[in-house]
Amino acid sequence: MGQLVVNGLALGSIYALVALGLLLIFNTVQIVNFAQGQLLMLGAFIGISCAVTHELPMAAAWAITMVAMALVGIVFMVLVYFPLRGRPAFLVILTTIAMGIVLENLALIIWGPLPVSLPSPVQGPPLRFAGVVVSMHQLFIFATLAVILFLQFLFLTKTRFGILMQATAQDLHTARLVGIPVNRTIAVAFALGAVLSGIAGLLVAPIFLAEPTMGGSLGLKGFVVSVIGGFGNLPGAVIGGLFLGLVETFGARYISSNFRDAYAFIVMITVLIAWPRGLFGEKSSEKV
Amino acid sequence: MRLELTSWPLFAGIIAAILAIPLLTQDGYIIQLLNIAILNAIVVLGLNFVTGWAGQINFGQAAFYGLGAYTTAIASKSGLPWITTPFLSAVVVIAASLMLGLPTMRLRTYYLAMTTIGFGEIIRLVIVHWEPVTGGTSGLRAIPGISIFGIGPQGQAQHYYLLVAALALAVSVATRVRHSALGRAMIATRDSEIAAEQSGVDTTRTKLFAFMIGAVYAGLAGCLYASSIRFISPDSFSGTQAILLMTMLIVGGMGSIAGSISGAIALTLLPEALRFLGQWYLVLYGLGVIAVIVMAPGGLASVASLSQWRRAGVR
Numbered sequence: 001m002g003q004l005v006v007n008g009l010a011l012g013s014i015y016a017l018v019a020l021g022l023l024l025i026f027n028t029v030q031i032v033n034f035a036q037g038q039l040l041m042l043g044a045f046i047g048i049s050c051a052v053t054h055e056l057p058m059a060a061a062w063a064i065t066m067v068a069m070a071l072v073g074i075v076f077m078v079l080v081y082f083p084l085r086g087r088p089a090f091l092v093i094l095t096t097i098a099m100g101i102v103l104e105n106l107a108l109i110i111w112g113p114l115p116v117s118l119p120s121p122v123q124g125p126p127l128r129f130a131g132v133v134v135s136m137h138q139l140f141i142f143a144t145l146a147v148i149l150f151l152q153f154l155f156l157t158k159t160r161f162g163i164l165m166q167a168t169a170q171d172l173h174t175a176r177l178v179g180i181p182v183n184r185t186i187a188v189a190f191a192l193g194a195v196l197s198g199i200a201g202l203l204v205a206p207i208f209l210a211e212p213t214m215g216g217s218l219g220l221k222g223f224v225v226s227v228i229g230g231f232g233n234l235p236g237a238v239i240g241g242l243f244l245g246l247v248e249t250f251g252a253r254y255i256s257s258n259f260r261d262a263y264a265f266i267v268m269i270t271v272l273i274a275w276p277r278g279l280f281g282e283k284s285s286e287k288v
Numbered sequence: 289m290r291l292e293l294t295s296w297p298l299f300a301g302i303i304a305a306i307l308a309i310p311l312l313t314q315d316g317y318i319i320q321l322l323n324i325a326i327l328n329a330i331v332v333l334g335l336n337f338v339t340g341w342a343g344q345i346n347f348g349q350a351a352f353y354g355l356g357a358y359t360t361a362i363a364s365k366s367g368l369p370w371i372t373t374p375f376l377s378a379v380v381v382i383a384a385s386l387m388l389g390l391p392t393m394r395l396r397t398y399y400l401a402m403t404t405i406g407f408g409e410i411i412r413l414v415i416v417h418w419e420p421v422t423g424g425t426s427g428l429r430a431i432p433g434i435s436i437f438g439i440g441p442q443g444q445a446q447h448y449y450l451l452v453a454a455l456a457l458a459v460s461v462a463t464r465v466r467h468s469a470l471g472r473a474m475i476a477t478r479d480s481e482i483a484a485e486q487s488g489v490d491t492t493r494t495k496l497f498a499f500m501i502g503a504v505y506a507g508l509a510g511c512l513y514a515s516s517i518r519f520i521s522p523d524s525f526s527g528t529q530a531i532l533l534m535t536m537l538i539v540g541g542m543g544s545i546a547g548s549i550s551g552a553i554a555l556t557l558l559p560e561a562l563r564f565l566g567q568w569y570l571v572l573y574g575l576g577v578i579a580v581i582v583m584a585p586g587g588l589a590s591v592a593s594l595s596q597w598r599r600a601g602v603r
Contacts, residue, residue, distance in 0.1 A: 032398045083582040089397045090345050091585065094538060095578045097531055102574035109567050216527075220409075223402050231398065258417040265406030272399055273391040 002132040004249050010138040010207070012245020013145040014200050018222030019229065019237035020152060021196030027156070027232045028165045028189035029172075031081060031092050035100035036197050037219020039076070042103055043069050043198025044210040045111050048118045058121040065202060066195050073194025074187050081190070100215065107212035115209035118202070141203050148196065149238055156234070165189055169232075217261060224264040228271050243267075306452060310445035319444040323516060325556035326451040327509045330458045332536045332552040333545065334505025337462070339534070340543035341471065342498035343478025345397060347530040348388060348404035351411040352381045352503040354525025356510025358415060358422060361520055364432040371436050374511050381507030382500060384411075389499040393492050408527050415522045427521025434515045447516045454512060455549070458505060462545055465501065474498050475543075535577050541589025550588055 018036060025033050033039075046068050050061035080095045120137040127134045156162040164185045168175045176182045201210070204218065225244050229236025244264055251263040310319055331353050338346045356377040363373050392403045415422045422428065434440045434450070441447045465471045473494040476484035481491050514520050523529075532555065540551020562569050584591055 034401075080578065087585070090343075091581050093345065093397070093401055094534065095581050098535070098574040098577040098581075100574075101531075101577075102571050105567050105570040105574070109571070220402075220405065223398070224406075227399060227402055259413055262410045262413045265403075265410055268406055269391075269403050272395060272403060276395060276399070 002130065004253055005246065006132055006134050006138060008246035008249030009242055010141050010245070011249060012242035013141045014204055014218075014241075015221045015225045015244050016145055016238045016241025017148065017200040017203070018197060018218060019225040019241055020148060020234075021193045021200065022222050022226050023232055023234065023237050024152070024189050024196065025193040026226070027169050029081065029186055030169065031089065031096075032223065032226070032231070033193065034093055034096040034219065034223075035076070035080075035103060036193070036222050037215030037217070038100040038103040039069065039072065039194050039197040039215070040201040040204065040218055041107060041210065041212060041215035042072060043201030044118065044205040044214070045107055045201075045212075046198070047202045047205065048111075048116050048210055051118060052116065058119070062121065062202060065198050069194045069198030070191040073191040076194060077187055077190035081186070100219070104212055104215060111212060113212065115211040117209050118205035120206040137206055144199065144203060145238070148199070149234070153234060161185065161188055221264055224268045227268050307449075310448050316444045319448050320517070321557065321560060323444065323447055323451050324513075325553045326448075326455050327513050328533070328536065328556050329455055329549045329552035330509040331506045332533055332540070332548045333458050333462055334502040334509070335533055335537050336502075336543065336545070336548045337465070337474070337498045337505070338502040339537060340548065341466070341474040341478060342495050344393070344495050344498065345401045346404050346499065346502065347401060347527065347534065348407045349502065349506050349533050350525045350527070350530035351408040352384065352506035353510045353513070353529070354411060354415065354522070355381050355384055356507030357514040357520045357525065358428075358510075359507075360511040360514040361428045361431045362421060364515065365428065370432060370434055370440070370515060373515065374508055377507045377511040378504055381503040385500045385503035389496045393495045393499065405527060405530070408530050412522055412526055415525070425522060427519060429519050431514050431518045431520065433518060434512075441516075451512065451516065459545055459549070466545075470494065470497060539577065539580050539587050541587030544587070544589035546592075547587050547589030554588070
């Protein structure tokens with residue numbers, strides 16, 4: 001029981017990280033990136049190329065992955081978002097999905113279809129208390145989530161760029177009129193969003209193996225979390241993520257592990273029927 | 289309107305070409321592929337009601353396709369006469385579309401995209417794991433063929449003509465709906481939900497109708513798929529297939545009947561023609577979809593009609 005809680009929370013922390021990456025992009029341009037899971041997969045594989053193939057130290061692998069993902073995020077913005085500024089959200093959903101297909105198949109070409117493992121950056125014996133085993137990697141996941149949540153909160157509310165992002169989100173044209181470098185702000189949002197999903201990839205790969213097709217389902221879980229928590233809501237994303245991790249772990253144990261992936265959607269549809277704007281409400285409303 | 293009058297020889301030519309194909313090739317594989325392309329065209333026409341006309345994103349279309357196919361396969365394998373299967377399939381998909389549509393048709397873009405993806409995934413998981421009935425991942429084989437009181441098509445070519453007729457029927461129904469009050473309400477809902485509401489259109493009901501009609505198209509195409517291809521597996525109706533159907537509509541041209549059909553046929557045949565590209569095909573495919581959305585948002589249909597207008601001197 002206690003073990004299930006720990007495992008569920010660790011899984012949920014990763015979902016929360018995916019949702020936090022989505023949130024950065026959504027809070028700036030009101031776009032949901034349906035290729036977030038594929039960005040996560042890319043992060044995991046860049047990490048594997050550095051740490052396993054080229055045998056670099058773990059810290060270097062993490063640093064290289066984060067820089068590479070920031071660049072990927074900017075390229076992604078230029079290809080997928082930029083040409084479609086001001087067009088219906090529906091079309092941007094489709095271009096991000098198409099980009100996800102491109103990334104997944106490029107990964108299949110580069111790294112092949114076989115699952116690969118990435119070692120955890122922290123080593124050491126697991127902690128045990130009262131029959132519950134907490135691995136060092138799980139502790140590391142919790143710590144990473146806490147640090148990122150704190151940094152992201154500071155970044156969005158206290159730094160200049162964070163405030164520029166909020167202004168851009170509220171009204172892109174007015175933001176541009178008052179002299180905010182809108183394009184640069186959006187590029188930063190995409191870069192950071194990609195870095196966050198890259199970190200999530202580096203954290204997932206030691207638990208499950210990394211394979212090019214891993215992104216689809218993890219990306220969708222990120223959206224489910226965003227829906228539960230309310231798009232653009234920072235605490236909502238974290239609570240939603242942890243909640244979903246627990247639901248999946250307990251559902252797989254006590255109901256059926258065959259339908260593991262279905263629980264997320266059942267929870268999401270239930271939440272949407274009861275609270276069409278998510279449990280914690282969505283900040284923005286429809287613009288006329 | 290002048291276009292319709294001047295372009296009738298073109299239509300006659302296209303129809304003659306469509307009917308002549310089985311006479312030109314004896315290759316059963318090509319006809320089989322064309323049969324699947326026609327079935328996909330019917331499903332994409334259905335999707336066009338929801339996405340092209342009513343403007344609602346829908347990634348559940350492949351699941352409705354699958355529900356129709358599995359209902360038909362299970363019913364006819366258990367000994368029910370074939371003639372009952374289109375009705376059973378229609379009943380099942382209408383029930384499913386109401387179940388999904390009633391609570392979700394008020395939702396906005398992302399939420400709707402997610403719930404329809406979720407619906408498709410749940411249906412797929414049920415098909416995969418309900419093995420005694422659905423055959424699990426290996427699917428169902430030896431499904432009884434189409435037969436109405438003992439009379440049914442034999443061989444690929446006869447199936448081809450039957451499916452062409454089904455597509456023609458689907459097109460004529462779509463054209464009629466498009467020019468009815470319901471069709472105009474769908475377009476109004478797509479263009480501006482708020483303005484449509486102001487003009488007295490019940491947008492939720494309109495969206496629900498579009499969704500249901502689209503589901504029935506997919507369900508009936510699924511029924512024909514099961515009983516003409518005679519083998520089904522969950523892969524044909526997965527989330528990937530749902531995205532593929534959506535891109536067929538986008539590439540062909542949202543809101544256009546000719547576009548829906550040409551998009552479906554082109555993107556069903558293209559992977560076979562470009563098989564030598566291997567994995568690179570899907571990379572180019574994704575980039576191609578982005579290019580179409582960015583450069584020709586109206587799809588192939590808009591490119592074609594633009595050149596036609598230019599030729600007629602209309603700009």
